[in-house]
Amino acid sequence: MMQRIPLPLLGFAAYSGTGKTTLLEALLPILTEAGLRVGVLKHAHHDFDVDKPGKDSYRLRKAGAAQMLIASHKRFVLMTETPQAEAEFAYLLSRFEHSKLDLLLVEGCKNIAFNKIELHREEVGKPWLYPHDDNIIAIASDANHLETTLPQMNINDLDSIAEFVLRYVREQCRFEERSTGDDSSQEMLAKEICVHRLLSELKPLAESETMPLTDAYGRVLALPILHEGDVVVDSGALLKQTHLSSLAALGIKRCLVIRKPRVALLSLDDSASQPCYAVLLGMLHTLGCEVNAHVVDAEKCQQRVEVFEEALNLNEVIILIGSAKSWQHIVRGLNTVIDASGFSLQFVEQKLLFLMDTTLExxxxxxxxxxxxxxxxxxxxxxxxxxGQKARLTQGIKAIQGEVEFYSGSLTVDNMGSNQVTPVMHSFESLASWLTIQSKENINCLIAVPAAVDTLKAGECVTIYPLQGKI
Structure with missing residues (x-):
């Protein structure tokens, strides 16, 4: 029996010509945007070579190196010669760094027993793998609906296939939780998938403005910049100093950028003095937003309604600072669902509405x-x-079960190149106290603790969010 690997494994099985690679090429951006870190194993039926004749690595292999590892600052590749026998499937799976992945996809290997989606196109003229393969768990085809209880999708409907894969990952993660009791990262993964769904409904701003290059730092380019027919900087790029220096050297003085998102920040008078208010303002400005801040009298309900309605008309994003109870007359009217941690997100008249509590972390x-x-x-x-990134705790955390919590942390990298994080357990009474402790304790990330967890032990893997450059 094949040894079990500690992450979801899913194959795409089909005959040659069905378009396995084309489908995966289109599917991978959707999965990665959903927050999944995906590894891919592709089986080749014929001899192949990823190296190039004439390159140093190619020459060294041909000179007799049984294994050749070539590395740069961006990637590394290990090439192993297997002239005697093809490497076994289980061995190939073991080559992946499982701790750095959330899902492993396999293209091909249809004769090996593991969970697969069958891809089928009528025009290819090949027989069905199902029902002769008991490991097929779903079918994606362009044929008429089959008589089977298996989930069926149109092979050209990427969204449906992506939803199936995401659901499969969640189900596999829940199975792992029941088997190992470790759910410290899966709930955060589910939240990232939820964010992806909302992101898919959100449309980028269509309005743009022309501005001098000297004022464009931190803005997003609306159209690609060309020089002698070549793209120098593509649209959607966040303009940094390296971009601006290169463009200035080419004599470019102005550029077209997407206008800043307008964000209304509404807080009650007792919330505006909290340290989180200043931090949130800083984070919004760092992201290049045009912030319209309003402080509302906590005793005047009608004023809150009027300010909210005006904000809804003039901004793309509305952030309400304070508890759900503080904004209950607005929240109740919008049928907003508040989660256990006191935060919520929804669309209101095609605008984004966030309700955020006042705890700093x-x-x-x-x-x-x-x-x-x-x-x-x-x-x-x-x-x-x-x-989020993954890191191992150097000491335990005692949390409140039923609430998603975030704790300050100090992130370091050990001698093996793995992330390690130490919780910094302090009560921050003011922004000044937080900044003082941040500097003293080297707080550089936040540790996410899922609602289902009340205790995390040293050595357990957690999700972290680095703070550098975010505030």
Whole structure:
């Protein structure tokens, strides 16, 4: 029996010509945008070579190296010669760094026993693998509906296939939780998938403005910049100093950028003095938002309604600071669902509405994991999804079960190149106290603790969100 690997494994099985690679090429961006870290194993029926004749690595292999590892600052590749026998499937799976992946997809290997989606196109003229393969768990084809209880999808409907894969990952993760009791990262994965669904409904701003290159730092390019027919900087790029220096050297003085998202920040007078208010303002400005802040009298309900309605008309995003109870007359009218941690997100008249509680760490964590991806997509930035990283705890955390919590942490890298994080357990009474402790304790990330967890032990893997450059 094949040894079990510690992450979901799913294959795409089909005869040659069905379009396995084409489908995976289109599917992978959807899965990665959903927050999944995906590994792919592709089986080749014929001899292949990823190396190029004449290159140093090619020459060394041909000179007799049984294994050749070539590395740069961006990637590394290990090439192993197997002239005597093809490497076994289980061995190939073991070559992946499982701790750095959420899902492993396999293209091909249809004769090996593991869960697969069958891909079938009538025009290819090949027979069905199902029902002769008991490991097929779903079918994606362009044929008429089959008489089977298996889930069926149109092979050209990428969204349906992506939804099936995401659901499969969640189900496999729940099975792992029941088997191992470790659910410290899967709930965060589910939240990232939820954010992806909302992101798919969100449309980037269509309005743009022309501005001098000297004022364009931190803005998102609306159209590609060409020089002698070549793209120098593509649309959707977040303009940084390296871009601006290169463009200035080419004599370019102005550029077209997407306008800033307009964000209304509504807080009650007792919330505006809290440290989270200043931090949130800073995070919004760092993301290049045009912030319209309003402080409302906590005793005047009608004023809150009027300010909210005006904000809804003039802004793309509305953030309400305070508890659900404080805004209950507005929240109740919108049928907003509040989760256990006191945060919520929904669309109202095609606008984004966030309700955020006033705890400093919780607000930062919710902003980085949920609000920031929305704002980045709204302003047209490529690679807008903010996904958590994985790290191992150096000491335990005692949490409140039933609430998603965020704790300050100090992230380091050990001698093996693995992330390690130490919780910094303090009560922050003011922004000044948080900044003082942040500097003293080297707070550089937030540790996310799922609602289902009340205790995390040293050595357990958690999801973290780095703070550098975010505030």
């Amino acid at each position: 919780g607000l930062q964590g919710y902003f980085l994991s949920t609000v920031a991806p929305m704002l980045r997509k709204l302003r047209g930035e490529r690679g807008h999804l903010v996904t």
